[in-house]
Amino acid sequence: MIGLNKERIKKALNDEIFAQNPFDENMKEQMFSKIYFSEEKISSKNRYRLVFHSILTLSVGVVIGIGGFLFLANTKDSQNPNLDQDYSGKEIVEDRKVTVPNEEPKDETIRLAEQILTNPVALEAFLLIPKETQHHFNESLLFQYNQNAKFREKVALGIKKAKNLSVYKLEGLSYEMPQNGFQADFNDHGEIVYIVGEVWVKIKGEFHTLDHDRKEQLTDVLSEIGREFVTGNGELATPDNQGVFKASVTWSEVPEDVKLRIQNDIEKKLNGIKTLLENDQDNQTYLYNELRDFESRYKKVLNQELTMESFVEYLGVNFQFFIFSYMLLEPRPVEVLAEPKYRTNEEQVDIVLSGPR
């Protein structure tokens, strides 16, 4: 079978991609110290949680114990204490010896679960989970299992479909999975654009309450300065499949005229924002605070030497400003949601189970 030339592939990847790997002694030391920090955080969170839950469990136990004792004492008093009562005609029932069944020693997972699962519904559901999956629950997952009924439902569904749920699958089920096209701030669905985020909801709400003059001023100025995400040059387009906004070229590859255009763009935006804020210096609404935040971020980029880092910052603030403008201008219908639309439990379970272990 014809295959790729291994040595050439290795050299290409090493030279072009992996040469940029920033892993060094410094990073290693930082990672190692973060391991310690996370252990401390977990232990102290655990300690707090265990202490809190232990006290709670103990208190509940004491109350139940006292209550039970009083109940039994009451019941005994109300019964006929006369042991010589004539039972003739009735079957005599032997005293039964009450034996306490030997309990198996509880395993660590159950012990932990009993401390963390203070919600009796959660504890009851957890005890029904097959042992193998129970042992994949860590403290964080147990905590979420305690709080979140939807997570419990998903786990129950997952167990019906698969023999065992690994820790990865449990983690995959523990968060809400947005529907396709609802995971970001800006989600273009063709006929309608969904903008997601609580702050956007607040800003949009405030915009509707503005007087006519302010609304008009905002839309006029934003039409001038807020319509484009970048300056309109292909080099500044973000590359496909990137999780963060980064330029597809390095700073040294960006031509001088483009750098000048970035500077002009920032100045133009700052002038526009200044106009909008002129008569609203004391306006502390979300909308005007957001404008102030844009102003401060653009100024920061302009005041620094234009480098790769400030360029990335520029792309970031430009994208946010674009969403802000788009939401208020509505070139196409816009719906603003506080949270994304989530997949159903069934869909999410199927997706998570279809993944690797």
Added chain:
Amino acid sequence: MNNLQPFEANRDFYMKNIMNQYGRSLMNFAYTYVKDWSLAEDIIQEVFISVYRYSELKQVHSLKSWLYMITSNKCKDFLRKSYVKNDILAGIRGYFWKDHHHTPEKILLSTSKNKMISLHILNLPVKYREVIILFYYEDLSIKEIGELLQQKESTVKSKLLRGREKLKLKLKTEASDWFE
């Protein structure tokens, strides 16, 4: 470094050794999934935290495969959560016009062949990309890849074949340089 019997006694020492030996290569591997060094760093941090907490470490048969498996799983968990970012970018690109003098495609064409093949590999869908990287770069066998990714050997072979075909199509006339 598979003798981890004294691990419990000297966990920190072994952890540092693991990070020395595998840190860089795991970060490379994570990068091939997320294509961002800062994200790769975050993921590897999580991998090391998981490793540090794993109490049965001394029973791990093959440390390298196990580390790569954790890394692969954590990367895919991340991608599942963040895959929509691709939708954002696809949507946003439509909102600005491009200057036709310098498009990313032209930049790609003008770069070296090495860069080109690297970018094409990284642009493969994840399911093909990971087997290509594990086979050609990490030198793992089909069997080892199958164990690492929890897939049948036939599945791995099929993905390897499809991945190669896709690369061949991308490389077009230069394919003969890269294929043996």
